[in-house]
Amino acid sequence: MANFKTLAKREEKYKKFESGHSLCEGCGLPIAVRTVLNSIDGPVVASNATGCLEVATTRYPTTAWNIPWIHNAFENAAATISGVESAYRSLKRKGKIDGETTFVAFAGDGGTYDIGLQSLSGALERGHKFLYVTLDNGAYMNTGIQRSSATPKGASTTTEPAGRESYGKERQRKNLTEIVAAHEIPFVGQASISNLTDLSDKVEKAVSKDGPSFMNVLSTCQLGWRVPPSDAVNVAKKGVETCFWPLYEVDEGKWNITYEPNEKLPVEEWLKPQKRFAALFKTGNEEVIEEIQEDVDRDWKKLKAKAAM
Amino acid sequence: MSNGNRQVLTGHQVVANAMRQVDPDVVAAYPITPQSEIVEYFSKFVADGKVDSEVITVESEHSAMSACVGSSAAGARTMTATASQGLALMMEIVYIAASMRAPIVMTVANRALSGPINIHCDHSDSMAARDSGVIQIYGEDAQEAYDFTLMAQRLAENEDVLLPVMVTLDGFTLTHTAQVAELLPDDTVTDFVGDYEPLYPLLDVDNPTTQGPFDMPDYYFEHKLQQVEAMKNVPEKFLEIQEEFSSLSDREYSGLFESYKLDDADYAIVLLGSTAGTAKVVVDELRDEGKKVGLLKPWMFRPFPGEEIKDALKGKEAVAVLDRSLSFGSSGPLYLEISSALSHEDEKPRLYNYTYGLGGRDIAEKHIAEVFEDLENPELEGKMRYINART
Numbered sequence: 213m214a215n216f217k218t219l220a221k222r223e224e225k226y227k228k229f230e231s232g233h234s235l236c237e238g239c240g241l242p243i244a245v246r247t248v249l250n251s252i253d254g255p256v257v258a259s260n261a262t263g264c265l266e267v268a269t270t271r272y273p274t275t276a277w278n279i280p281w282i283h284n285a286f287e288n289a290a291a292t293i294s295g296v297e298s299a300y301r302s303l304k305r306k307g308k309i310d311g312e313t314t315f316v317a318f319a320g321d322g323g324t325y326d327i328g329l330q331s332l333s334g335a336l337e338r339g340h341k342f343l344y345v346t347l348d349n350g351a352y353m354n355t356g357i358q359r360s361s362a363t364p365k366g367a368s369t370t371t372e373p374a375g376r377e378s379y380g381k382e383r384q385r386k387n388l389t390e391i392v393a394a395h396e397i398p399f400v401g402q403a404s405i406s407n408l409t410d411l412s413d414k415v416e417k418a419v420s421k422d423g424p425s426f427m428n429v430l431s432t433c434q435l436g437w438r439v440p441p442s443d444a445v446n447v448a449k450k451g452v453e454t455c456f457w458p459l460y461e462v463d464e465g466k467w468n469i470t471y472e473p474n475e476k477l478p479v480e481e482w483l484k485p486q487k488r489f490a491a492l493f494k495t496g497n498e499e500v501i502e503e504i505q506e507d508v509d510r511d512w513k514k515l516k517a518k519a520a521m
Numbered sequence: 522m523s524n525g526n527r528q529v530l531t532g533h534q535v536v537a538n539a540m541r542q543v544d545p546d547v548v549a550a551y552p553i554t555p556q557s558e559i560v561e562y563f564s565k566f567v568a569d570g571k572v573d574s575e576v577i578t579v580e581s582e583h584s585a586m587s588a589c590v591g592s593s594a595a596g597a598r599t600m601t602a603t604a605s606q607g608l609a610l611m612m613e614i615v616y617i618a619a620s621m622r623a624p625i626v627m628t629v630a631n632r633a634l635s636g637p638i639n640i641h642c643d644h645s646d647s648m649a650a651r652d653s654g655v656i657q658i659y660g661e662d663a664q665e666a667y668d669f670t671l672m673a674q675r676l677a678e679n680e681d682v683l684l685p686v687m688v689t690l691d692g693f694t695l696t697h698t699a700q701v702a703e704l705l706p707d708d709t710v711t712d713f714v715g716d717y718e719p720l721y722p723l724l725d726v727d728n729p730t731t732q733g734p735f736d737m738p739d740y741y742f743e744h745k746l747q748q749v750e751a752m753k754n755v756p757e758k759f760l761e762i763q764e765e766f767s768s769l770s771d772r773e774y775s776g777l778f779e780s781y782k783l784d785d786a787d788y789a790i791v792l793l794g795s796t797a798g799t800a801k802v803v804v805d806e807l808r809d810e811g812k813k814v815g816l817l818k819p820w821m822f823r824p825f826p827g828e829e830i831k832d833a834l835k836g837k838e839a840v841a842v843l844d845r846s847l848s849f850g851s852s853g854p855l856y857l858e859i860s861s862a863l864s865h866e867d868e869k870p871r872l873y874n875y876t877y878g879l880g881g882r883d884i885a886e887k888h889i890a891e892v893f894e895d896l897e898n899p900e901l902e903g904k905m906r907y908i909n910a911r912t
Contacts, residue, residue, distance in 0.1 A: 234876040255726035270734035280592050281722045283733035284617055288587035293592025294577060295549060300724055302575040302597055309596075309724055325753075331582065331587065334580030 215409055222250035226278075233269040233276040238441025240431030241404040241450065242267050244347050245318065247408050248324040249279070250429070251415035252314050257300075259293040261328060262286035263321035264345065264354040286421045287327035289317040290335035290344055297340045310398045314419050319368050321362035322352045336395040336424045338490035342348055347386065349433035357436045361386040364456070367488045369436075370374075374491035377502055384507050392426045393462045399425040401461040406449035407430060410459050410470055417463060430457045438487030447485050454482040455512040460519065476512070481504045525703040525770060532695040535663040535702045536628050537562030539670035541572045542710035544868050545627075546597035546717075549577035549588035553607040554640045555692035556630040558600055584648055586611035586618060586625075593623035596722025598674075600734040601625065605632035605646045612650060612702040618653025618685045619748060621733060624677035624717075627655075627739040628670065629674055631794065631845075632692040633757070633880040641881020642692040644793060645846040647822075648854045655746050657823040661779075662699040666690040668707045668772060669820070671705075674714045674763045679698055681754040683720075693881065711767055726843040747821060759821065777826035780833055782808060786815030788896040789834060789870075792843035796877070796884055802898055803889040814893050822855075825864035834863065837870040837896040839896040842909070845878045852905065869897060877908035 230250040235242055241264060249256060257280040260387035262268045266283045269276040284292040294322035303309045319328055332344060332389040351369050359369040359381055367381035392399045394446050401414035411429060412482040418425035430451055432444035439447050452471065456479060459471040480501060483489040492501050530538070540548065550560040566572045575693060577592075578583045582603050593599040602661045609627055609833035618625055634645040647657060658673060666688060673686035690696060705713075721730050736744060756777055763774035779797070782804050783789055790800055797818040808813045817833060818824065834840055842860075844853025851857070856874040863869045873890060877884045888908045895901050 215761060257595075257723060257726065267735050267775065270731050272734045272736045272740045275731035277731050278729055280726060280729045281731045282591060282723055283735075284587055284590050284621075285613060288584060291579060291584035291587035292591035294579075295547065295588030295593075296595040296723060297591075298547050298549070298577050298588065299577040299592040299595035299597035299599070302573075303595075303724065306546070306573065311726070313724070313726060330580060331584050334584055337580075338578065431580075 219250050219408065219412060220248060226250065228279045230276045234271065235268040235433055236266065236431065236434060236441070238434035238444040239264070240349065240433070240440045241347050241445060242340065243405045244411070245343070247411050248316065248345055248415050250421050252316070255279070255313045257284070257296055257315050259289045259296065259315055261289035261323035263320040263323055265318055265320070265356060271332060286318050286323055287324060288331045289319040291315040292334040293342050294335040294338060294340045297342050298451065314495045317342060317344045319344070319346055320354070321346060321348040321350060321409045322360040325362045325386050326360050330390070333395065336397050336426070339423050341417065341423055343427065346428045347431045348428055349385050349431045349436060350385070351433070351437045353433045362388065363470060365507065366425055366483065366492045366500055368491060369429040369488070379491040379497050380488070384396040387511070389428045394410060396465070397424045397426065399421065399463055400460065401427045402457070403427060403459055404448050404452050406445050406452055407459060409490065411469070414461055414470070417461070436488065439485055443485060450477065450485065452483040454479050454508065456482045456508050458515055459511060460515060467515070467521065469519045471514065479508050525705045527701055527703045529699050530663065530702050531558070531699055532663040532666055532690050533558035533695060534562055535667045535704070535862065536670055536690070537566065537665045538704055540600055541566045542669065543598070543600065543674050543714050544572055544705050544711070545574050547575045547577065547592040547599045548601060549579050549585045549592065549599070550601050550603065551579050551582045551585045553582070553608060554609070555632055555696045556604040557627065558696070559628060559630070565772065578615050582607035582611040583614060586614035590614060590621060590623050593618070593625050594621060594723045596719035596724050598717040599623070599625050600627065602628035604630040605634055608646045608650060609634060611705040612653065613833060615650055615653045615655060615685070617733070620744070622683040623685060624683050624750065626670065626673045627685060627687050627688050628666070629689040630692045630696045632879045639880040640692070642694055643726040643845045643879045643881070647689050648846040650687065651658045651823055651854060654684065655823065656684055656821070656879055658686065658688050658820055659822055660688060660690045660695070661797045661818060663678050663690070663695055664702045666695065666771070667702055667704065668766065668770065669772070671710060671713060672759070672762050672766050676755065678717055678760055680720065682751055682758055684748070684751055684755070689794070692784050694795045703771060704769060707860070713743050713766065713769060714836070721793045745879050753823050756821070756826060777829055778817055778833070780823060781816040781818065783815035783817055783833060785813055787813045787838040788819055788893055789815045789837050789840045790892060791817045791819070791840060791843065791855065793822065793855060796843065796845070799884065799886055800889050803886050805895070806886070807893060808891065812893070823906070825858045827858065830864065831862045834870060837874065839871040839902070841873040841875060841892045841896055843877050843892070847876060847879070854895060871896070871902040874905050875908050876905065882909055
């Protein structure tokens with residue numbers, strides 16, 4: 213199990229993901245990517261869906277990646293890595309390559325929940341040995357903060373903005389982690405950039421499995437969430453402490469809550485610091501916050517019941 | 522040298538056997554009529570231990586080509602097969618495969634594009650991919666599909682080329698009919714295709730590469746020009762590979778197109794694929810009547826051998842170009858190529874454009890004979906005519 217010291221040591225040792233990229237200050241993506249890569253011992257090959265992470269780390273002729281890395285298109289990070297992983301198994305069987313390599317796919321919520329869902333589902337069902345990491349910041353941030361099916365209820369985005377007649381997104385977000393869990397793969401985890409050892413432990417477990425594994429990581433976008441860059445980690449932490457974003461895993465079918473807040477905070481604590489939810493705090497929208505609280509409470513209760521089984 | 526094995530096989534079986542003999546490391550494919558049986562036969566070869574490939578049974582053609590790009594970038598010899606809607610669905614990634622210089626060999630069993638949905642042959646699927654950056658080779662029969670699939674492997678992986686190659690055969694007409702074809706001995710093919718030595722495999726973890734990065738306007742143009750250069754190298758390499766292949770088989774390949782009784786012909790037809798077989802019968806019959814007619818059948822459509830075809834058509838009275846696909850609001854894709862190839866000639870043949878065979882519509886000997894009759898009538902020049910269609 214990793215602690216901060218181990219993660220820092222691995223950062224020194226491997227430097228799998230370098231500085232010098234052009235991701236924003238306060239962006240959660242490099243925090244997540246470093247932690248994921250530093251939690252894996254040995255060679256890693258990554259595929260990356262189109263999005264901020266790809267654009268800001270591989271502007272030709274520069275790259276921030278010290279590991280083999282491939283970008284193909286937006287919706288096919290899972291299919292692409294399944295091709296790489298199949299090539300690895302084939303060439304290894306034929307004696308053309310040796311050694312153990314871990315395969316990871318990175319994609320945002322748009323590239324996973326929406327346009328990449330079929331590609332992911334197919335790759336999971338086929339049983340390739342790879343870890344798929346969704347970096348969920350709850351909208352199409354790279355293209356300008358358009359809503360995705362990961363956008364939380366009540367958030368204002370450029371395609372479902374708050375206005376005189378609307379407070380923002382009306383529908384609750386899709387529960388992707390549970391959709392993936394329904395594939396009955398060996399490991400599914402939900403984590404956050406605010407809880408790094410939890411994230412790291414889950415990655416270690418995930419890549420130890422003989423089959424597909426999946427991680428959904430809450431990752432702050434200071435532009436889309438409209439929070440100060442310095443607050444990026446704290447805001448993500450509020451997502452965890454309010455149980456909007458519970459930290460849990462489904463390990464070989466067993467549901468475990470990996471972090472339970474001492475005191476479950478009211479959902480306003482998560483909503484209030486983010487200006488994307490500003491309309492909810494206007495007079496007349498009180499019941500929307502109540503509805504969001506009800507959604508969170510119901511989902512948390514359901515999760516606890518699954519973990520108790 | 523041949524010692525090949527002449528058998529009666531369907532186009533499916535012939536292509537599946539070519540794939541078995543190539544022994545790809547990875548095949549990723551999705552079922553679609555009229556391609557499915559190619560991958561079915563191949564999967565049975567894998568199940569029976571006759572070939573040692575990983576078959577990725579993907580959930581769509583989009584993922585088929587996506588997995589092929591991943592596999593090819595990883596350093597594995599990679600093949601796929603598709604048709605029609607499948608090719609349309611994978612189109613986004615076909616462009617990317619070409620730009621990433623992935624030497625993927627793909628069979629296309631030509632089938633009409635929807636709508637209306639139709640499972641029968643025309644060339645609208647592969648023609649839609651003509652600007653994607655893949656090399657396109659059209660086969661007339663199962664034998665050519667077999668031969669070109671083997672040659673395609675060498676062409677794709679040539680270091681001066683490194684591009685995907687699409688080998689097409691007409692759906693149903695060739696895929697589902699039994700024809701006599703000669704399969705080369707397995708070891709002859711093994712020696713001919715050789716080992717694939719990828720230049721920058723993603724799986725070389727000691728020398729990590731970033732593949733598929735993001736280009737701004739300062740580099741994109743030059744990267745596309747590298748694809749242009751690679752395409753320019755194709756004809757010469759193809760001719761070299763043909764020469765080597767011809768020495769191994771009973772067939773003689775030496776050109777980017779086949780000329781049939783063309784040299785002294787006054788009237789010529791240009792078309793792609795299986796209809797060339799029907800056209801040859803008509804040419805023979807009209808020759809018996811003393812008419813000087815001939816046929817030009819491009820094997821290679823991308824890159825298009827415009828210069829060579831221009832020379833071959835020099836001095837003809839009239840040429841009919843028969844397209845098996847439409848470009849709505851314009852002329853047929855093959856016609857445009859021929860017309861462009863001849864555009865700088867001072868004295869050029871009269872050019873006629875026909876569309877035929879859409880959605881599997883029959884084209885018979887009499888229709889082709891009528892085209893040759895039309896060619897003697899200057900008034901019909903340039904007008905698009907639709908063969909065997911109710912207009």
